[in-house]
Every structure is written in C-alpha cells, then in structure tokens.
Amino acid sequence: MSTTWPLLSVITFLPLTGVLFLMLVRGSEANVATNSKLVALWVSGFTFLLSLFLYFGFDPNLSGYQFEEQVDWIPGAGISYHLGIDGISMPFILLSTFLVPLSILASWQSITHRVRDYMIAFLVLETMMVGMFASLDMLMFYLFFEGVLIPMFLIVGVWGGAERVYAAFKFFLYTLLGSVLMLVCMLVMYHQAGTTDIPALAEFDFAPALQFWLFLGFFASFAVKVPMWPVHTWLPDAHVQAPTAGSMILAGVLLKMGGYGFIRFSLPMFPEASDLFAPMIFVLSVIAVIYTSLVALAQSDMKKLIAYSSVAHMGFVTIGIFSMNEQGIAGAMFQMISHGLVSAALFFCVGVVYDRLHTREISAYGGVVDAMPRYATFFMFMMLASVGLPGTSGFVGEMLVLVGAWNRADWVAILAATGLILGACYMLWLYRRVVFGRAEKPEILELEALSGREFMIFVPLTVFVLWFGVYPSTLLDIMEVAVRDVLGQIGPVQTALR
Amino acid sequence: MDLAQTFSAALPEFILIAVALSLVLVAAFDRSSESEAGSMKLVRSLSLGGYGLAFLSLLTLSSEQVVLFNGLFATDGFSLYMKGLVLLGAFFASWLVSDGWGEGIDRPEFHLLVLMAVLGMLLMISAHDLIALYMGLELQSLPLYVIAAMRTNSLKSSEAGLKYFLLGALSSGMLLYGASLVYGFAGSTAYADIAASLSGDVPVGLTVGMVFLLSGLAFKISAAPFHMWTPDVYEGAPTPVTALFAIVPKVAAMTLVMNVTYFAFSGISVQWAQILIALSVASMIVGATGAIMQQNIKRMLAYSSIAHMGYALAGLAAGTAEGATGVVIYMTTYVFMGAGAFSIIMSLRRDGAPVERISDLSGLSSSHPLLAAGMMVVMFSMAGIPPLAGFFGKWYVFLAAVNAGLVPLAIIGVLTSVVGAFYYLRIIKLMYFEDADAPLDEGLSRQNRLVLLTSLAVIILFFLGIGQLAGTADTNVQAFF
Numbered sequence: 009m010s011t012t013w014p015l016l017s018v019i020t021f022l023p024l025t026g027v028l029f030l031m032l033v034r035g036s037e038a039n040v041a042t043n044s045k046l047v048a049l050w051v052s053g054f055t056f057l058l059s060l061f062l063y064f065g066f067d068p069n070l071s072g073y074q075f076e077e078q079v080d081w082i083p084g085a086g087i088s089y090h091l092g093i094d095g096i097s098m099p100f101i102l103l104s105t106f107l108v109p110l111s112i113l114a115s116w117q118s119i120t121h122r123v124r125d126y127m128i129a130f131l132v133l134e135t136m137m138v139g140m141f142a143s144l145d146m147l148m149f150y151l152f153f154e155g156v157l158i159p160m161f162l163i164v165g166v167w168g169g170a171e172r173v174y175a176a177f178k179f180f181l182y183t184l185l186g187s188v189l190m191l192v193c194m195l196v197m198y199h200q201a202g203t204t205d206i207p208a209l210a211e212f213d214f215a216p217a218l219q220f221w222l223f224l225g226f227f228a229s230f231a232v233k234v235p236m237w238p239v240h241t242w243l244p245d246a247h248v249q250a251p252t253a254g255s256m257i258l259a260g261v262l263l264k265m266g267g268y269g270f271i272r273f274s275l276p277m278f279p280e281a282s283d284l285f286a287p288m289i290f291v292l293s294v295i296a297v298i299y300t301s302l303v304a305l306a307q308s309d310m311k312k313l314i315a316y317s318s319v320a321h322m323g324f325v326t327i328g329i330f331s332m333n334e335q336g337i338a339g340a341m342f343q344m345i346s347h348g349l350v351s352a353a354l355f356f357c358v359g360v361v362y363d364r365l366h367t368r369e370i371s372a373y374g375g376v377v378d379a380m381p382r383y384a385t386f387f388m389f390m391m392l393a394s395v396g397l398p399g400t401s402g403f404v405g406e407m408l409v410l411v412g413a414w415n416r417a418d419w420v421a422i423l424a425a426t427g428l429i430l431g432a433c434y435m436l437w438l439y440r441r442v443v444f445g446r447a448e449k450p451e452i453l454e455l456e457a458l459s460g461r462e463f464m465i466f467v468p469l470t471v472f473v474l475w476f477g478v479y480p481s482t483l484l485d486i487m488e489v490a491v492r493d494v495l496g497q498i499g500p501v502q503t504a505l506r
Numbered sequence: 507m508d509l510a511q512t513f514s515a516a517l518p519e520f521i522l523i524a525v526a527l528s529l530v531l532v533a534a535f536d537r538s539s540e541s542e543a544g545s546m547k548l549v550r551s552l553s554l555g556g557y558g559l560a561f562l563s564l565l566t567l568s569s570e571q572v573v574l575f576n577g578l579f580a581t582d583g584f585s586l587y588m589k590g591l592v593l594l595g596a597f598f599a600s601w602l603v604s605d606g607w608g609e610g611i612d613r614p615e616f617h618l619l620v621l622m623a624v625l626g627m628l629l630m631i632s633a634h635d636l637i638a639l640y641m642g643l644e645l646q647s648l649p650l651y652v653i654a655a656m657r658t659n660s661l662k663s664s665e666a667g668l669k670y671f672l673l674g675a676l677s678s679g680m681l682l683y684g685a686s687l688v689y690g691f692a693g694s695t696a697y698a699d700i701a702a703s704l705s706g707d708v709p710v711g712l713t714v715g716m717v718f719l720l721s722g723l724a725f726k727i728s729a730a731p732f733h734m735w736t737p738d739v740y741e742g743a744p745t746p747v748t749a750l751f752a753i754v755p756k757v758a759a760m761t762l763v764m765n766v767t768y769f770a771f772s773g774i775s776v777q778w779a780q781i782l783i784a785l786s787v788a789s790m791i792v793g794a795t796g797a798i799m800q801q802n803i804k805r806m807l808a809y810s811s812i813a814h815m816g817y818a819l820a821g822l823a824a825g826t827a828e829g830a831t832g833v834v835i836y837m838t839t840y841v842f843m844g845a846g847a848f849s850i851i852m853s854l855r856r857d858g859a860p861v862e863r864i865s866d867l868s869g870l871s872s873s874h875p876l877l878a879a880g881m882m883v884v885m886f887s888m889a890g891i892p893p894l895a896g897f898f899g900k901w902y903v904f905l906a907a908v909n910a911g912l913v914p915l916a917i918i919g920v921l922t923s924v925v926g927a928f929y930y931l932r933i934i935k936l937m938y939f940e941d942a943d944a945p946l947d948e949g950l951s952r953q954n955r956l957v958l959l960t961s962l963a964v965i966i967l968f969f970l971g972i973g974q975l976a977g978t979a980d981t982n983v984q985a986f987f
Contacts, residue, residue, distance in 0.1 A: 082973040125871075147901070151892040151969070158886055161931070165939045173939050177931060184891075184927055188920035195901075195908040195916060 015065075016075050016091040019058050019105065020139045023131040026051030030128050041123035045116060048127035052109040052134060059105040059138075066098055068486045071493050073144060073207065081145075086203030090144040095490030096271055096341060097141040099483060100264055103348045104137040106472075107260045110465050111253035114356050117461075118252055118363050119167060126167060130253070133159040137261050141268065146194050146204040153229075153269075154187050156262060160254070168249035175242075175249035182242040186232035193225030197277075210276040210497050223281035226274050233266030236289075236326060237296035240319045247315035248368075252359025255311065259318050260352035264344045267325045271337065275329065276497035286330040290413075290420045293330075296323030297427035304434045310358045310368045313438055314351065317394065320427055321347045327424055328409035332498060336412020337491045342483055343405030346393070346476060350402055353390040353469040357383070360462055361442070364455050370438065375447025379455035384443045386458075386466040391439045393473045395432045401476035515572040515581055518560035518589060519628050525556030526621040533614035546612060550600070553617040557597040557624070564590050571985060577696050578638040583982040585631045587834065588761045591841055592631065595754035596624045598845040598957050602852055603746040616656060619649035620750060627758035631765075636685040636695040636719075639762060643681070643726065646755060647674050653750075654743040666742025673725065673735040681722025687715030697770035704773025716771050720781050723766065726759035729785040729819060730792035733812045737796070740808035745860055748804050749848035752811055757837050760818060767822065768830060768986040775825045782823035787918055789816025794922040797929045803851055803864045806929060807844075810888060813926055814840055820919050821903030824910035830983035832902035835975060839887070839895040839968065846884040846961035849954045850877050855947045867933060869942025878937040880958050885930040887965045890923050895968035902976070 026047060033043045066074055073092035081089045093101065112130060119126050133156065140152035157180055165176035198204050201212045214222060232239045243263075247255045275282050297320050304316035321343065328340030360383060361376065362368055377384040393400035396407075406428065414421040447453050458466075476483055513520060529552055533545075569583030600620060603612070626645030633639040651674060655667020689695050691712040692703040704712070721732065728736040740748050767778050793813025800806040818840070821832030854861050854877075871878035887894035900923065904916040 080973070082976055085973075085976070087973075122872075151897070154892045154897075158891060161934075162938060165935065173935055176939070177928070177935070180931060181924060181928060185921075185924045188924055189917075191901075192904070192908070192913065192916050192920055195905050196913065198905065199909045 014077050014091075015058070015061060016077055016093065016142050019055055019062070019101070020091070020135055020142055022055045022058065023051055023108075023134040023138075026131045027128050030124055030131070033124060041120075044124040044127045045112065048112050048131055049109055051131060052105070052112055055134065055138075056105040056109055059102055062093065062098055063102060066093070066095075066486065068095060068489060071489050076144070078144075081148075086198075086201075086205065086208075087147050088145055088205065089148065090205060091142045092144045093142055094493065095487040096494070097268070098486060099341070099345050100141045100261070100268060101138050103264070103345055104134065104141065104261045106468075107257060107348065107352055108134045110352070110356075110468070111256045111260075113461060113465050114256060114359060115251060115253040118359065122166065126163070129159040129162050130257075133163070133257065137257075137265075140265060144206045146197070146206055146209065148204075149206070150187070150191060150194060153265060154184075156265070157183055157187075160258065160262065163254040164246055164250045167251045167254070170249075171245070172249040175245040178242045179246040182232050182239065183229075186229035186239075189225045190229035193222045197222060206272065212277070214278060216280045219278040219281035220284070223274060223278040223285060226269065226278075227285070230266040230269040230274065231292075233269065234263060234322045234326060235266070235319060236292050236322070237299060237319065238292075240296065240300065243319060244312050244315040247318075247355070248309060248311045252355060252362065255315075255355040255359075256352040259315075259355055260348040263318060263322055264348060267322070267329060267340060267344050270326070270329045271341070271494060275332065275337075276494055279498040282330065282332065282498070286332065286416075289326055289330045290417060293323040293326040294420060294423045296320060296326075297424050298430065301427050301430035301434065305430070305437070307434075308370055310361075310370055310438065310442065311355065312368075313370075313434060314354045314358065317431065317434065318347070318351050320431060321351070321394075323427065324406055324409045324424060327413050327420055328405075331409070331412035331416040331420075332495070333412050333415050334491055334495060335408050336416065337494060338484060338487055339405055339408025339410075339412050341487050341491070342401070342476075342480065343409055345483060346401035346405045346473070349469050349473050349476075350390055350393045350400075353386070353466065353473070354394060356462075356465060356469075357387045357390060360458070361455070365451060370441050372449075373442040373452065374445045374449065375452055376443045376455065378447040379453055380457055382463070383458045386470060387443060388439060389470055390473070391435045393477070395435050396428055399474070399477045401473045401480070403477060404480040511572075512574055515567065515574055516579065516632075517563040517567065518593070519625060519632075521560045521563055522556055522621055522625040522628065525552060525559075526618060526625065529553065529614065529618045529621065533618065546614065549614040549617050550603075553600055553621055554597060556621060557593050557600065560628075561590060561593040561597070564593070569982070573634065575638075577698065578635045579629070579632045580634040581632055582985045584834075584985050585761070587978070587982050588631045588757060588837075589628050591757050591838060592624065592627045592754055595757060595841045595845065596620065596627075596750070598841075598849075598961075599746065599750040599753050601953050602749055602845075602849055602957055613656075616653060619653050623647075623649040623653075623750075624754070627755060630758045631761045633762065633765065634697050636688065636697075636700075639766070640678075640682065640685065642758075643762070644678065646758065647678070647726075650751070650755065653747050654739055656747065657744045660742075660744075662742040663744060664742075666739045669735055669742075670739045677722045677725030677732065679722075680718050680725075684715045684718025684720075684722060687711050688719060689715075691715065697765065700770045701772055704771065708774055713774060713777050716774065716778060717781060719766060720763070720778060720785075723759060723763050724785055727756050727763060727815045727819075728808075728812055729815050730788035730812055733789065733792060736812060737800075737805045737808040740804045740811075741802050741862075745804065745848070745852055745862065748807075749844070749852065752807060752848060753841055753844040756811065756815065757841060760815070760822075760833065760837055763819075764822065764830060764833060764986075768825070772986070779823050779825050782819050783912065783915055786816045786819035786823055786915065789813060789819060790919055790922040791816075794925040797926070800929075801864055803862050803867070803933075806864060806933075807847060807851075810926070810929075811844075813922065814888075816922075817900060817903055817919060820912070820915050821906045823915065824903075824906040824912060826906055826910055827980065827983055827987050828909055829903070829906035830986060831976060831979040832899070832904075832906045834979040834983065835902045835972075836899035838975065839899040839965070842961040842964045843884055843888050843896060845957050846880060846965060847888075849957040849961065850881045850884070853877060853951065853954045853958075856944060858947065861946065864933065864936065865943075866946070867936045868940045870937040870946070873942055873945055876958075880962055881937060882934050883962055883965055885933050889927040889930040891927075893969045895965040898968060898972050 076092035143149040300319040307313040571582040629642030651671040657663035797809035887896035
C-alpha cells in the first residue's frame with residue numbers, strides 16, 4: 009500500500025463529510041430519519057472498509073510509525089499536523105471504525121426522535137476517536153481527546169434515560185477536570201521540549217522531579233477516562249442513562265482512550281515516574297478489580313452490572329500496562345480490544361431486551377431462552393468471553409496480564425486473579441436470572457425473536473471474539489514490535505528493575 | 507511630518523470623524539422628512555459604511571511605526587490589528603441593531619454615539635501618551651454612558667446608565683490620580699519618556715501611580731474586583747447596547763493595558779505583573795462562580811466576560827512576547843464569540859418582545875435548530891472545548907503563563923474553566939435536553955443570520971488559521987520588545 013495519498017486523514021475526516029451530507033437531507037420527518045440512518049451507515053461502513061487498507065498495508069515488522077503524514081500547522085512553533093500509526097494505535101482505529109457502523113445499526117429502531125442530530129453526533133464522534141488514535145502531535149491529540157466530549161455529552165443528554173442530564177453533566181465535568189490538568193502538563197512539556205510532536209517527546213528526557221508532576225497531571229486525565237477506582241463513578245451513571253449505542257461506543261472505544269494514553273504518553277515520556285507510581289496504580293487497580301466486582305454482584309440493573317464489570321476489566325488493563333513488561337503491555341492491549349468487542353456486545357444484549365420490555369431490571373426477566381433461543385446463545389457466548397473462558401478473546405488478555413503482573417509483583421497477580429472468580433460469579437448469576445429458569449411472566453413468552461438486523465450485529469462481534477480467542481497472534485503479531493518500541497523507550501528503568 | 511502623512515496615518519480616525527459629523531447633519535435635516543424609517547436607514551448605512559471604510563483604510567496603512575501629533579498618537583502593526591478588531595466588532599454590533607430593534611434606541615443618536623465611542627477606542631489604541639490615553643478613554647466612555655441609559659422609559663436602563671457613569675467617573679478619577687503621580691515622578695506624560703525614566707532606582711510614587719492607573723483601567727476591562735458594574739449594566743442596558751459592550755470596548759481597553767504595561771512601564775514589570783496576576787485570579791474566580799446562579803442570560807454573559815478578561819490577563823501577566831500574542835489571539839476569539847452569542851440572544855423573541863431569561867432557551871433545539879446549534883458552538887467555544895476557537899485563546903495565554911513560570915496561575919485558570927464549563931453546559935442542557943414551555947417567535951432576521959454564520963465559521967474553522975494568526979500576532983507584538 010503506497011502512502012501517496014493521505015489515507016489516515018481520509019479515514020479520520022470521512023465521517024465529518026458525512027455530516028455535511030446529513031445536513032443536506034431534506035423531506036418529511038420520516039424521510040429525513042430513514043435517509044439519515046442510511047447516510048450514516050454508508051459513510052461509517054465505507055470508513056471501516058477504508059480502514060481495512062490500514063490493516064493490510066501495515067507492516068508489523070517495522071518499528072516506528074507508518075502511514076505518516078506531517079504538515080506544518082503552527083510554523084516555527086514545533087506544532088504540526090502529524091498523523092501516523094503503529095501497532096498500538098492501529099487496532100484501536102480498526103475497533104472504532106468497526107464499532108461505529110454496528111452502533112448505528114443498533115440504534116436503527118430505538119432512536120426515534122431527532123434521528124438526524126443523533127447520526128451527526130455519531131459521525132463527529134467517529135472522527136474524534138479515529139483522529140485521537142492517529143494523532144502524533146500532542147496538541148492534536150488533545151483536540152480530539154477533548155472533542156469527544158461534545159458529541160458524547162449530547163448523545164447521553166439528548167437520547168438518554170430519565171436521569172440523563174445528571175449523568176451527562178457528571179460525565180462531562182469529570183472528564184473535563186481530568187483533561188485540563190493534562191493540558192497544563194502539556195503546556196509545561198511544550199515549554200521544556202519546544203515541540204508537541206509525540207515521537208520527539210518520547211525521546212526527550214524530562215527531569216525526574218518534573219516527571220513526577222507531569223505524570224500526575226496525565227494520570228488525572230487518563231485515570232478518569234479508564235476509569236480507575238475511585239474516579240469511576242461517572243461511568244455507571246453514564247452507561248445506565250446512555251442509549252444502547254452510546255453505551256456500546258463508550259465501553260467499546262472511549263474507555264480505551266485512557267489506557268492508550270498511558271501507553272502512548274505516561275510510559276515512554278515519564279518512565280521514572282511511571283515506575284515510581286506503579287505500586288500505587290497496582291493498589292488502585294486491585295481495588296477496582298475486587299471492589300467493583302463485588303459492587304457488580306449487588307446490582308439489580310443489567311446495564312449497571314455490566315458497567316461495573318467494565319471498571320473491573322479496566323483494572324486488569326492498568327495492571328498490565330504498569331507491569332511494564334512485554335506480556336503485561338501486550339496483555340493490556342489485547343484486553344482492551346477484547347473488552348471493546350465483548351462489552352459492546354453485552355451492552356447490545358441489554359439493548360435488545362430493553363427494546364422489547366423497556367426495563368433493565370434483572371428481576372423483570374427470567375426464562376428469556378424460551379422466547380429467544382438465538383439471543384440466549386449470543387448472550388451466553390459474550391458472557392463467557394467476558395468471564396475469560398479459554399477460546400475467547402477475554403481469556404488471552406487476562407492471562408497475559410496476569411503473567412505480566414506476576415513477573416513484576418506476584419501479589420498483584422494473585423489478588424487480581426480473584427477478580428476472575430468474582431467476574432464469573434456476577435456474570436453467570438446475571439445470565440441465570442435473565443435467561444434461564446422458567447418463563448413465568450407472560451410478557452417474556454411473547455418476546456419477539458432476534459431480528460435479522462440484530463443478528464447481523466451479533467455475528468461479526470462473535471466472529472472476532474472467537475477468532476482472537478483461538479488465534480490471538482492475529483493481534484499479538486501486530487502489536488509486538490510496537491510494544492517493544494515502548495519498552496525500548498522505557499529502557500533504563502526496565503533494567504534497573506530486574 | 508506634513509499634513510498628507512498625518513492624514514494617511516490616522517486615516518481611519520479621520521474617516522470616522524467625517525462620518526460622525528455628517529451623520530449629525532443628516533440626522534438633523536433629514537428628520538423633518540416624512541419617512542422616518544427612510545432617514546434611519548440612511549443613518550444606519552452611513553455608520554456601517556463608515557466602519558467599513560475605516561476598516562478598508564487600515565489595509566492601506568503600513569505596519570511600520572508612525573508617530574504623530576508630537577508623540578501623542580502612534581500606529582504600528584499591533585495597533586492596526588487591534589483597530590481592525592474593534593472596527594469589525596463595531597460593525598457587527600451596529601449591524602445587529604439595524605434589525606428593527608425597538609426598545610427606543612433605534613434613533614439616529616444611537617449610531618452617532620456609537621461612532622464617537624468607536625473613535626474613542628481607536629484613539630485609545632493609538633494613544634502614546636497619558637493625556638491621549640485619557641482623551642480616548644473618555645471619548646469612548648461618555649457616549650457609552652449615554653447609550654446604556656438610552657431606553658428612557660425603563661427604570662433598569664436608567665439605573666444602568668447611572669451606575670455605569672458613577673463607577674466610570676470613579677475609575678476615571680483613579681486613573682487621573684495615577685497619571686498625575688506618574689507625571690510628577692517621571693516628569694513626562696509620554697509613554698516613551700516614562701519608560702526611559704524607569705532605569706535605576708524607581709521612585710515609589712511612580713509605582714503607586716502605576717497601580718492607580720492600572721486600577722482605573724481594570725474598571726474598563728471589568729476585571730475583578732473592579733467588575734461590580736458589569737452585570738448590572740449588561741442587564742439593564744438595551745440588548746443591542748449590551749452586545750456592543752460585550753464585543754468591542756474591552757478589546758480597546760485591553761490594548762490600552764498592554765500599551766501601558768508592556769511599553770510605558772516595561773521597566774517595572776515585576777511590580778505590575780503582581781497586580782495583573784491578582785486581577786487575573788480574582789476575575790477568573792469571580793467570573794466562574796458568579797455566573798452559576800444567574801437567571802438572566804445577559805448577566806451570565808457579563809460574568810463570563812469577567813472570566814474571559816481574567817484568562818486574557820493571565821497571558822498578559824507573563825510579560826513576554828508570547829503573552830502578548832496570546833492576548834491578541836484571545837481578544838480575537840472573544841470578539842467572534844461575543845458577536846455570535848449576541849446575534850442569537852437578539853433573535854430570541856416571544857410575541858415580538860425580546861426575552862432574556864436563561865430558561866427561555868428551553869427546547870430551543872426543536873423550535874430553532876440553527877439558533878440552538880449556533881449557541882451550542884459558541885458556548886462550547888467559550889468553555890474552551892477544542893477544536894473550537896475558544897480553546898486556542900486559552901492554550902496561548904496559559905502557555906505564556908507556564909513559560910513565564912506562572913504554573914499555579916495556569917492551574918487556577920484551568921480549574922476555573924471547569925467551573926465555568928458548568929454554566930455554559932447549563933445553557934446547552936436547556937436547549938437540547940429539555941422541552942420548550944412557550945414557543946418563541948419563528949425566524950431569524952437576515953442581519954442576525956449573517957453575523958451568526960460569520961462568527962460560527964470563524965469559531966469552528968479557527969484551527970485552520972491559527973498558525974497564520976499566531977504568526978501575524980507574533981510579528982505585530984514585536985513592537986513592544
């Protein structure tokens with residue numbers, strides 16, 4: 009794949025051009041709704057197809073960045089329009105472009121008012137997400153990172169549930185507070201290094217005393233995004249109130265921005281500080297894994313349960329990243345991708361039954377398998393993937409993380425492993441209460457079977473979860489060199505540890 | 507310097523004088539004609555044409571420094587840029603008024619007074635001497651006092667005018683007192699001479715004078731704790747006047763502060779930096795917290811403008827070229843955000859009567875999608891959310907602050923901007939998340955639409971031109987150093 013044309017820019021901004029098309033849609037309200045959905049689906053589908061070129065054109069054996077584009081933006085100030093991908097960002101871009109069309113399909117019938125605005129928000133969101141993962145300039149990264157807030161705020165606030173306003177505000181202000189602290193640190197880094205170029209910054213040696221503060225600033229932002237305990241409380245609220253597709257994207261992609269940030273910024277740029285803070289992060293992550301798993305056990309709302317389980321799974325991610333070894337980081341990456349697919353599917357599972365019964369109370373269900381056997385199958389598969397059953401993608405990520413953690417600090421691995429058991433408890437219990445048992449309530453028996461559209465959403469998700477579970481090297485091969493690059497940038501600390 | 511050169515360097519000012527004077531005649535003689543609307547239209551077009559012509563004349567001037575009138579008046583690239591900004595803002599504000607806005611202000615006097623105020627602002631920007639500074643400032647302020655009280659049948663408007671006048675007079679007094687102290691200790695009123703006198707031991711009197719001078723100016727940019735008049739005047743004045751207040755005078759006053767600090771008192775930057783830091787922190791906090799409880803959108807924007815001045819002052823406090831560039835960029839975005847916000851507020855009417863309570867915005871997105879989308883963009887931009895224009899202003903001023911070692915100031919700044927985000931979000935929440943109680947009038951006038959679309963385009967596409975703008979601003983502010 010030649011890089012004569014700016015493929016990354018095209019993929020990033022293609023959804024925005026879709027917004028222009030959406031604004032042109034005219035006609036009666038029903039027409040506008042239908043056409044908006046079609047335009048959004050086509051545009052995002054085409055974006056996904058284009059992003060496949062990234063996958064096939066990517067050479068996993070090369071270190072450094074590929075598909076690079078660089079244009080002077082603010083001349084003389086070391087700030088440029090700089091895009092590029094490596095084995096760490098490429099899977100996330102594919103994940104984003106893959107999940108957006110599925111999310112749009114998932115909203116096909118559940119979104120009935122302001123369909124056009126909804127689709128605009130989703131396409132803007134896609135541009136922001138892809139741009140964030142593709143940015144190789146810190147200022148650009150920040151623009152996209154923050155820009156995500158705007159469409160997501162609207163998606164939760166306009167199309168969400170009863171408490172949507174509270175949830176949207178909480179989401180926005182929490183993340184904004186984190187990001188502005190990161191912004192100050194970016195200003196300091198720019199002041200020190202005279203550039204905002206990410207590869208250049210990764211090579212720059214910040215004084216250890218300064219790293220301490222910079223790390224904390226970035227940590228504030230990424231910890232909220234991940235989210236880590238105790239700043240995770242926005243997540244259950246946002247998830248419960250968001251529409252199904254909003255939850256899918258939120259869990260699928262947005263939570264990954266924090267983990268990605270840790271790998272892209274914290275580790276290579278502040279290696280000494282990362283090393284220093286790693287024990288603290290382990291403690292917070294272990295608390296996240298165990299505590300939120302216990303909280304998940306106590307939930308009576310399906311979405312809230314899955315939201316808390318996301319916090320627990322993200323705890324594994326932070327453990328993996330700060331293990332600062334190959335298995336840990338690769339495992340965290342794998343876990344993030346896997347969680348992106350699995351949690352999106354799980355939220356869609358909730359959405360499917362919610363569309364039919366309009367409740368998310370677990371107690372309102374029971375015996376769904378009688379009415380919707382195919383749904384029960386998909387749900388079971390995703391539930392098992394979330395628990396980390398071997399043969400699914402969830403297993404590979406968790407196992408690698410535990411191996412990485414064991415190499416760094418065995419107590420972390422031992423404590424985190426208890427999270428696996430708790431995870432199995434709440435997921436299996438959820439599944440039993442919703443799907444199994446006898447369908448005693450008459451409305452359960454009358455549930456409509458899975459529609460073709462819903463089937464079409466489940467199938468690709470299932471295929472990938474299974475594929476990555478059985479043949480994980482598809483992903484691991486892509487990431488390997490990039491993870492080594494990151495470890496190379498950490499270098500000296502790593503040897504000091506051993 | 508011969509007459510022709512004088513005329514060419516101060517061309518925009520002379521154009522405004524000529525237009526203003528001819529407006530007096532037009533208003534006086536055309537009044538008697540039977541069609542009052544026709545006469546108003548003429549007056550309006552004349553004043554708009556005046557701004558346009560003055561703006562065009564700026565393009566013909568050189569960015570080299572030219573000093574006129576025995577050193578009272580100087581132009582350079584920086585002042586030309588700021589003048590352009592003022593004229594653009596004044597054009598927007600006057601253009602918005604021409605939308606048949608009642609409230610008893612659609613009179614020829616209004617346009618005449620605004621013209622005179624704008625002339626005062628241009629003089630402020632070019633002032634190179636404390637006397638010229640004062641003349642410009644008063645030429646700006648007096649017409650503004652009058653138009654704030656223009657709605658004679660409204661108690662609030664009269665009160666606003668009176669309050670503005672009394673506090674403005676107080677600030678003028680402080681400014682004059684400071685200026686006289688400076689003159690007494692420096693032996694001159696010219697900026698250049700003051701700057702020259704600041705070598706070696708600086709007399710305390712001079713510093714005290716500078717403090718008074720800055721306090722007087724802080725009134726004009728409504729920096730806390732000299733902000734008290736702002737919310738009341740914003741609320742009480744007729745909305746088009748508020749729009750004018752919100753868009754233009756602060757650009758000129760901020761330029762004045764820059765001229766005084768960066769040029770006249772550059773020798774004691776340690777002292778004034780302390781004052782600016784205090785003003786900046788106070789303004790950011792007062793602006794962010796004061797806006798939260800407001801029910802009136804004009805009052806809310808008043809507090810928001812106090813906060814904006816706080817951010818701009820943070821850049822100024824850095825005392826570096828970078829800070830000056832930051833302020834220039836900040837003020838540029840400020841003009842467009844103000845114009846955008848007020849073009850929307852002035853379109854909100856119910857049964858023909860203007861509404862200004864924040865709750866009136868409820869459900870705007872379903873009844874007026876364009877207005878709501880525009881307001882949303884403006885609000886996100888004011889909150890400093892990228893990639894909109896407001897973010898870049900903040901980026902540059904905080905960058906300057908950090909580079910000057912003022913990291914705590916930058917941290918306070920970003921924290922208050924999170925608090926600030928709350929009340930900007932509240933407006934978006936009302937427009938998008940809630941249903942309308944009583945519908946607003948349909949439609950958006952041509953004038954408002956033009957201003958709205960222009961400012962939205964600038965706000966949204968600002969990131970494309972930021973490199974260019976930063977470069978221009980950077981060259982322009984070099985005059986200070």
